[in-house]
Amino acid sequence: MGPPFHITMLFILSLLSLLSDPVFLTPIQNDAVFHYINDQQNEYIQRLKNWVAIESDSSDPSKRDQVNQMMEITKDYILNIGGEVEMAKIGEQEYSPGVKLPLPPVILAQIGNDKDKPTVCFYGHMDVQPAKKDDGWKTEPYTLQETNGNLFGRGTSDDKGQVLALLHAVESVKKFGLPVNVKLVIEGMEEVGSQGLEKLVEDKKDTFFSDVDYIVVTDTPWLSTKPGITYGARGNCYFMLEVEGAKRDLHSGGFGGTVYEAMSDLIYLLGQLVDVKGKILIPGVYDDVVPLTEQEKELYKNLEFSLDDMQADTGVKQLLHDTKAKILMHRWRYPSLSIHGIEGAFSGSGTKTVIPAKVIAKFSIRQVPNMNPSLIEKQVTDYLENKFSERNSPNKMKVSMVIGAQPWIADMNGPLYVAARNAVTKVFNTDADMIRAGGTIPIAKRFEEILGKPVMLLGIGGSDDAPHGQNEKISKYNYIEGTKLYASFLQEIPLV
Structure with missing residues (x-):
């Protein structure tokens, strides 16, 4: 004989209540988010096309109006998906003695404000490097063109495509129940030094950033075709x-x-x-x-990286070191002089x-x-x-x-990194490569120093995207599957 009817119903109702709480997303809901993203692919690509068409070159004073236009369009989209936006003014930029231009406003946005949920803050930028067809582009740099599964155009990888993938992920998960509060810091002067941003972060430390638990930078590439999570950068x-x-x-x-x-x-x-x-x-x-430890040495063994591919890509006849581990160590964890x-x-x-x-x-x-x-x-x-x-x-x-x-390095075993690794596994059915950046990412160090919060670089760019060069691109695969990665990551954060 089973339990009384009213006890059975109470159990079922409690279970349904638990499953309906967005903090406890079921695999069915996870699949539903991914199916939704697949259905929106054409819309996502069209939006990237529209954003690439805006020549938001922050280094050219004559294009400052287009940088400002890009910030407005980004603001409008965030508002459209249910966010609250402040366009924070950060002063003026002096180009030459007596010649000043207002700096583009920084977007400070928030989606969700539940004190019982963790808050993750994402950083990205809407300005781009200069680009002209005469520089050696095979396509018009500000006209998105899809060729062999790649989306070519200035800003596709750095950083419009990566920011859009994040925003699409937030919108997608929000339809099924957003389990975290999301904050966004999006600027328009990253390519020329992020003037005014550091002071803004300091000024907003006790207001906008006061409830932030984690910070994620969406402006980095993978080491190879395998997804990578960046936990350090050289100074x-x-x-x-x-x-x-x-x-x-x-x-x-x-x-x-x-x-x-x-x-x-x-x-x-x-x-x-x-x-x-x-x-x-x-x-x-x-x-x-810092001396090399046995634990760190193990990290290099399974990283997906080819010396032959590096030589082919750079056109050099011989590299300074003859093993994958040595090359990556001298690229990431040892100093170099150029x-x-x-x-x-x-x-x-x-x-x-x-x-x-x-x-x-x-x-x-x-x-x-x-x-x-x-x-x-x-x-x-x-x-x-x-x-x-x-x-x-x-x-x-x-x-x-x-x-x-200064250089920057994080604890890659912290909750933020566990959530990201779990998301990579669920989306790509593989372990993430834990990597460092050979270059310098000052904003990561400054976020960490000013706010005292864990920082992670979770980008979706490809290793061959040429973000500052001719024929910049992002693969359609990275763009769409990267959207799923961010969506899964948003769902993993409350579980760690």
Whole structure:
């Protein structure tokens, strides 16, 4: 004999109530969200096409109105899916003495305000790098074109496509019950340094950001075709090395062999920075690098990465290291020094026989966790001054560090990363590659420092998307399946 009817009904009603709570999304609801996303693919691609068509190049003052237009369109879409939006003003930008332009407003948006739910804040940007067909594009950069499963156009990967995938995911999950509160920080000046953003975050620390539990940056690529979650990035110490000799440029016919040439001094100094295998020669640079552990070493074994593909993509004949692990370690977890260019030297076509009076070399050191930019500045300056003194040249030398962005690394076993790994498994039926960025992502470090909250980089860009180059694209697969990844991630956050 079974339980009384009223007890059975109470149990059923309680179960239904539990299942209807969006925090406890069932696999059926999860599938329903994915089916909904599949049904909206054409709409998602059309919206990306419309957004790519807006030339929101933040580096060009003449296109500032289009950056502002892009911010308005983004705001309108967030409002359309049920969000609340503040267009936060962040001041002016001075392009040249006496010439100022208002900075594009930063979108601060919120979808959901339930104190019993966790709050996750996503960051992205709507501005893009410059692009012209004459630069070598196969298509018009601001006209989305689909070819062989790829969506070509400026901003498709960096960052309009990734932000749109997130917004589509929020909209999709919201239809079935959004289990988290979502906040959005979307700016229009990321490609030129995010001017004004850091101060805005500081100013809003105790208001807009006060209830934020997690921060996710949606502006990163995978290492390969396999989904990746980024838990660290190198910093960047950027240097100017100046050598000055004569008071004006000289003719090599009249003065060659009679003066100490600034260019010769500069080339000598640059040759003392790094050896042929990429080892930095500046004493003390490696002292604070975190030792490699056995646990970290294991991470590199299963990462999907091909040295042959890297060589084919870059066109180099030989890499500095001969194994996947060594290449990735020197790309992510060890410092590197790169020489970027020389200002003041003759670089045009022809055969101008000039002896430059003053030349400025530009080089940078990508530093890793535990390395201090202030200490690096001192090490570099002391080393170059010693080397210049040994050369015994009467010319003047000056070293200055113009950027000192710190490295960032997170606890990849924290709840935020567990939720992301679970989402990757459910969408792609594989484990996520846990990766670092070889470049620098200052906003991740600043979010962490100012707000004291866990930060993660969960992007959906492909490793070959060329986000700052010609023929930028995002694959249709990454765009649609990435939408599902964000949707699944939103559902996983309350469960960890």
